[in-house]
Amino acid sequence: MSSEPIQVYIRFRPLNFQEITEGELPIWYMSKNTISLLREHSSQLIAEKRISSTFNPNYHYSHVFTGEDDNRKVYETVAQKVVLSALEGFNATIFAYGQTGSGKTFTMIGQHLQTAESPTLCTTPPLKQRPRASRAGTPSSARIRSCSSTPRGKSMAALQIPLRLDKPRKVQTDGKGIISMALNDIFKAANDYKDKHFFFTCSMMEIYNEHVYDLLKETEDLKNEVLAVSEGSDKEFYVRGLSEKVVTSIEEVLEKLGKGEENRHYAATNLNHHSSRSHTIFRLNIRSLQVIPKKDSETLEGDESFENITTESVINFVDLAGSERTSSVMAIEDKHNFSYSSTRSEQDRIVAESKNINTSLFYLCQVITKLSELKMGLIKNESHIPYRNSNLTKILRSSLGGNSRTCVICAVTPALSQFEQTLSTLRFGNSARSITNNVKANVKRETNAQLLVGYQQDIATLKKELEMAKEQGWASYVERNQAKQALEQKIQKLNEILAVPYKPETFQIEQEIYSNFSTFWNGGVGDLFIANQPFDQEDSKVLSESKLNFDNSGKFAQERRMQIDREQINIEKEIEKLTVVVNSLKGNKNTLVTDLEKNSNLYEKSNKENAFLREDLAKSRQTLSKMKYMAKIYQQGEGLDSLSESQLTAFEKTLIERLDSVKQIKASRLYDHKIEKLQESLLKFLPESMVLEMFSENESREMTEKFESFMHDISSQHEFSWNQDILNTP
Ligand SMILES: Nc1ncnc2c1ncn2[C@@H]1O[C@H](COP(=O)(O)OP(=O)(O)OP(=O)(O)O)[C@@H](O)[C@H]1O
Numbered sequence: 001m002s003s004e005p006i007q008v009y010i011r012f013r014p015l016n017f018q019e020i021t022e023g024e025l026p027i028w029y030m031s032k033n034t035i036s037l038l039r040e041h042s043s044q045l046i047a048e049k050r051i052s053s054t055f056n057p058n059y060h061y062s063h064v065f066t067g068e069d070d071n072r073k074v075y076e077t078v079a080q081k082v083v084l085s086a087l088e089g090f091n092a093t094i095f096a097y098g099q100t101g102s103g104k105t106f107t108m109i110g111q112h113l114q115t116a117e118s119p120t121l122c123t124t125p126p127l128k129q130r131p132r133a134s135r136a137g138t139p140s141s142a143r144i145r146s147c148s149s150t151p152r153g154k155s156m157a158a159l160q161i162p163l164r165l166d167k168p169r170k171v172q173t174d175g176k177g178i179i180s181m182a183l184n185d186i187f188k189a190a191n192d193y194k195d196k197h198f199f200f201t202c203s204m205m206e207i208y209n210e211h212v213y214d215l216l217k218e219t220e221d222l223k224n225e226v227l228a229v230s231e232g233s234d235k236e237f238y239v240r241g242l243s244e245k246v247v248t249s250i251e252e253v254l255e256k257l258g259k260g261e262e263n264r265h266y267a268a269t270n271l272n273h274h275s276s277r278s279h280t281i282f283r284l285n286i287r288s289l290q291v292i293p294k295k296d297s298e299t300l301e302g303d304e305s306f307e308n309i310t311t312e313s314v315i316n317f318v319d320l321a322g323s324e325r326t327s328s329v330m331a332i333e334d335k336h337n338f339s340y341s342s343t344r345s346e347q348d349r350i351v352a353e354s355k356n357i358n359t360s361l362f363y364l365c366q367v368i369t370k371l372s373e374l375k376m377g378l379i380k381n382e383s384h385i386p387y388r389n390s391n392l393t394k395i396l397r398s399s400l401g402g403n404s405r406t407c408v409i410c411a412v413t414p415a416l417s418q419f420e421q422t423l424s425t426l427r428f429g430n431s432a433r434s435i436t437n438n439v440k441a442n443v444k445r446e447t448n449a450q451l452l453v454g455y456q457q458d459i460a461t462l463k464k465e466l467e468m469a470k471e472q473g474w475a476s477y478v479e480r481n482q483a484k485q486a487l488e489q490k491i492q493k494l495n496e497i498l499a500v501p502y503k504p505e506t507f508q509i510e511q512e513i514y515s516n517f518s519t520f521w522n523g524g525v526g527d528l529f530i531a532n533q534p535f536d537q538e539d540s541k542v543l544s545e546s547k548l549n550f551d552n553s554g555k556f557a558q559e560r561r562m563q564i565d566r567e568q569i570n571i572e573k574e575i576e577k578l579t580v581v582v583n584s585l586k587g588n589k590n591t592l593v594t595d596l597e598k599n600s601n602l603y604e605k606s607n608k609e610n611a612f613l614r615e616d617l618a619k620s621r622q623t624l625s626k627m628k629y630m631a632k633i634y635q636q637g638e639g640l641d642s643l644s645e646s647q648l649t650a651f652e653k654t655l656i657e658r659l660d661s662v663k664q665i666k667a668s669r670l671y672d673h674k675i676e677k678l679q680e681s682l683l684k685f686l687p688e689s690m691v692l693e694m695f696s697e698n699e700s701r702e703m704t705e706k707f708e709s710f711m712h713d714i715s716s717q718h719e720f721s722w723n724q725d726i727l728n729t730p
Contacts, residue, residue: 001403001436001438001439001440002439002440003093003436003437003438003439004189004405004436004437004439005433005434005435005436005437005481006406006407006408006433006435006436006437007062007078007406007407007408008061008062008401008407008408008410008429008430008432008433009061009062009063009064009065009074009077009078009407009408009409009410010030010035010059010061010063010064010065010409010410010412010426010429011065011069011074011103011107011409011410011411011412012026012028012030012064012065012067012413012414013063013067013102013106013411013412013413013414014067014068014414014553015067015101015413015414015415018662019413019415021419022417024415024416024417025415025416026038026067026414026415027041027045027414027415027416027419028414028422030064030066031064032063032064033060033061033062033063033064034058034059034060034061034064035057035058035059035061035064035426036056036057036059037056037057041416042055042056044416045416045419047462050419057423057426057429059426059429060433061410061429061433062407062433063077063078065077067414071106071107071110071177071178071181072181074107074178075178075181075182078094078407078409079092079094079178079181079182079407080176080182080185080679081184081314082094082405082407083182083186084185084186084189085405086186086284086286086313086314086315087186087189087190087193087198087286087288087311087313088311088313088441088443089288089311089312089313089441089442089443090313090404090405090439090440090441090442091314091315091398091399091403091404091405091439092311092313092314092316092404092405092407093315093316093318093396093399093404093405093406093407094108094178094182094315094316094317094318094406094407094409095317095318095319095320095396095399095406095407095408095409096108096318096319096320096408096409096411097320097408097409097410097411097425097428097429098320098322098410098411098412098425099322099411099412099413099418099421099422099425100321100322101322101413102322102411102412102413102425104319104320104322104409104411105319106177106317107177107178107411108178108179108317108410109177109179109180109261109319110177110180111176111259129674132224145555149588150339167358178317179257179282179317180250180254180257180313182255182317183250183254183284184250186284186286186315187249187250187253190288193288195290195291195292196288196289196290197289197290198286198287198288199246199286199287199288199289200246200247200248200253200284200285200286200287201244201245201246201247201255201284201285201489202216202244202245202247202257202282202283202284202285203216203243203244203245203282203283203285204216204244204256204257204260204280204281204282204283205227205239205242205280205281205283205395206264206278206279206280206281206358207278207279207280207281207391207392207395208277208278208279210359210360210390210391212226212227212228212239212242212391212395213225213226213227213392214227214239214241214242214243215259215260215261215263215264216243216245216256216259216260216263216279217243217263220515225241226243227239227240227241228240228241229391229394229395229650231394231524236397236398237387237394237395237397239395243485244489245344246489246492253284257282258281260282262500264278264280275323277321278321279318279319279320279321279360279392280318280319281316281317281318281319281395281557282316282317282318282319283314283315283316284314284315284317284331285312285313285314285316286311286312286313286314286315286580287310287311287312288309288311289308289309289310290309290310291306291307291308291309292306292307292309293306293307294306294307301668306447306612307445307446307447308444308445308446308447308448308450308451309443309444309445310443310444310451311442311443311444312444313441313442316396316399316404317555318396318399320361320392321360321361321362321638335487359390360390360391360392360393361392363386363389363390363392363393364390364392364393364396365431366386366389367385367387367393367400367401368388368400368431368432369431370384370385370386371385371400371401371434371435371531372431372432372434372435374401375434375435376434377561382401385401388401398433399437400437401435401436401437401438402437402438403437403439404437405437405438405439408429408432408435409428410425410426411425412425412426420596430479437483452567452571456574459574459578462486463578463581463706467646519560524723542559616657633651675695679691679695682694
C-alpha cells in the first residue's frame with residue numbers, strides 16, 4: 001500500500017462569444033502549475049470591494065490548462081496513466097468539479113451537440129475574429145447586452161451564470177471526451193495482453209436531489225426507482241440494485257454511456273428535473289484473470305502447481321452538478337425579470353434542487369477539508385470524516401481518502417464577472433490537493449480450486465438469498481429479478497473462466513512436445529537411440545535421467561489434464577443445476593404472470609358485474625321513487641299539478657281503464673245477484689232440475705245472450721249513476 005496525493009488540475013475554458021461581446025477579459029495569470037490574479041484586475045476588484053487589499057491568491061496545482069489546451073492534452077496529462085493502471089488492479093477516479101457552464105461535461109464527455117433552441121453559451125469564434133474588448137474596466141452589471149441566440153430575445157447575458165435548458169446529450173464516439181479516450185486506451189491495452197483475460201462491466205448512476213437513480217435500467221417502470229446506498233461489512237458503501245452491464249468492446253460501452261445519457265433525459269422529463277442539476281457517475285469495473293505455473297511447480301502436485309492471478313478494479317468518471325448558488329440564480333431572475341422558471345412550482349423546484357446540489361457539494365467540501373485536517377494532524381480519527389452526510393460522499397468514499405488513484409479537474413472560467421465562482425472552485429481544488437489516498441493494487445493469487453471455491457461460495461450465498469426470498473414471500477419482483485441477474489452473471493463468469501485456456505501457452509506446447517516425443521521414446525526407439533550414440537557413460541546417465549524426468553512430468557501432465565477434466569465436469573454439473581434453478585425461477589415467473597392475468601380477468605369481470613348491479617339498483621330506486629310518487633297521486637291527488645299535459649292524459653287514461661275494470665266488477669256482481677234472484681223466482685213455479693238445466697253451460701246459450709244484453713243495459717244505467725256520483729263529489 002502506498003500513499004498517493006489526490007492530483008488536482010485546473011482547466012480554464014476560453015471566454016465565450018457572449019463574454020467577449022460584453023468586453024470581458026481573462027483576469028487570471030496562469031503558468032504551468034500556478035495561478036494568480038493579474039495585477040490590474042486585482043486593483044479593480046479591490047476598488048469594487050470584491051476582495052480586500054491584502055488578498056493575494058497564489059495557488060499551486062498538478063497542472064493548469066489554459067483555454068488553448070484541448071481534451072487530448074488534458075486526457076494525456078490527467079487520466080491516461082491512471083486509467084491504464086486500472087488494468088493492473090488499481091482503482092481510479094476522475095472527477096470534474098466547477099460551476100455550471102465551466103466545461104465539466106465538455107471535458108468528460110466531449111463536445112455534445114447543441115440544439116438551436118437551447119440557450120447554451122454562444123459558440124466561441126476563432127481567436128482572430130474575436131472583437132477587442134473596448135471597455136475592459138466596466139462593471140459587469142453595466143455591460144449586459146442580449147445574446148442573439150437566446151430564445152424570445154431574453155437576455156441570457158443578464159444571468160451571468162450560463163443557464164441551460166435540458167436536452168439529451170449525444171455522446172460522441174470519436175473519442176473527444178476523456179471517457180471515450182480512456183475507454184479506447186483501456187480496450188486497446190487489454191487486447192495487447194496475450195496471457196491475461198479481461199472481463200468488463202459498467203454501470204451509470206445519477207444523484208438528483210439526494211436520490212440515486214440507475215441510468216442503465218432497461219424497463220421503463222424501473223428507471224425512476226430510487227436506489228438505496230448502504231454500508232457493507234467491509235465499510236464500503238454500495239448502491240443496492242445498481243445494474244452492471246457486461247461489455248466486451250468499446251462500442252458496447254459507448255452504447256451504454258449514450259443510453260445512460262438518454263435515460264438521464266428520460267428521468268429529467270419524468271421527474272421534471274434538469275440533467276445539469278444532477279451528479280452523474282459512470283463506472284467501469286475491470287476484472288482480469290491470468291493463469292501461470294508456480295515457480296516451484298515441479299515439487300507441487302496437481303492443482304497446486306498453477307496460480308490464478310485475478311485483479312479487480314473500478315474506474316469512476318464523475319461529472320458533478322454545477323456549483324453556483326441558488327440565491328444568484330433567483331436574484332438575477334428577479335432583477336432582470338427573466339422568467340427562467342415560469343411558475344411558482346418551477347421556482348420551488350429550482351430552489352430545492354439548488355439547495356440539494358449545494359448541500360451535497362458542501363458535504364463534499366467538508367469531507368475534503370476534514371481529510372486535509374487529518375493529514376495535517378488537526379484531527380486524529382478517520383471516524384470524524386462525515387462521509388455519511390450525503391449519498392455523493394458515501395459513493396465517493398473510496399475515491400476520497402480510500403483506495404483509489406484520484407484526479408480532480410476543476411473547470412473554471414477566466415472572466416471577471418465569474419471571479420467569485422472561480423475563486424471558490426480554486427479553493428476547493430487547493431483543499432483537495434492536500435488529501436492523500438492509500439493506494440494498492442487489488443490482486444489475488446489463488447489456485448484454481450480456491451478460485452472456484454470462491455465462486456461457488458458466491459453462488460451458494462446468492463442461491464440461499466433467493467431461496468429465502470422465495471420461502472418468506474417478501475421478495476418483490478424487483479428483488480427477485482436482481483438476485484436472478486446476479487446469479488446469471490456469476491454463471492456467465494464461470495463460463496468465461498471455463499472458456500479461457502486453462503493452461504498458459506507454454507504448458508500446452510510442453511504437452512504437445514511430450515506427446516510427440518513419448519511416441520518416440522515409448523516405442524523403444526529412444527533407448528536404442530541412446531544406446532547407439534557415441535555417448536560416454538556420464539552423458540548416457542544424464543540422458544537416461546532426463547528421459548525419466550521427462551516421462552514423469554508427462555505422466556504428471558496427463559494426471560493434471562484428467563483432474564482438470566473432472567473439475568470441468570463438476571463445474572458443468574453445477575452450471576446445469578443452476579440452469580435448472582434459473583429455469584424454475586423463469587417458470588415461477590410465468591406462473592405468476594398467468595395468475596396475475598387470471599386475477600385481473602376475474603377482477604375485470606367482477607367489476608363489470610358490480611357495475612350492472614349498481615345500474616339495476618339505481619333503476620329499482622328510480623322505479624320505487626316513481627311508484628311512491630304515483631301512489632301519492634293515486635291516494636291524495638297530491639302532485640297532480642306538476643304533471644305535464646301528456647302525463648295528465650296518460651294518467652287520465654289509466655284512471656279510465658281502472659274505472660272500466662271497476663265497472664266490470666260491479667256489473668258482474670249485479671249480474672250474479674240478478675241471476676240469483678231470477679233463479680229464486682223461477683224456482684217458485686218451476687222444478688229445480690229444470691231451472692238448473694236452464695242455467696247449465698251448454699243449454700243456456702240463448703239465455704246467456706239474453707242475460708248479457710240485460711246486463712249491458714244494467715251496466716249503462718249503473719255507469720250513468722256512477723258518473724253522477726263522481727260529478728257530485730265535492
Ligand atoms: N475548453 C473548452 N473549449 C471550448 N469550449 C468549451 C470548453 N469548455 C466548455 N466549452 C463550452 O462551454 C459550454 C458549457 O460547457 P459544459 O456543458 O461542458 O459545462 P458544464 O460545466 O458541464 O455545465 P453543467 O454544470 O451545466 O453541466 C459548452 O458549449 C461547451 O462546448
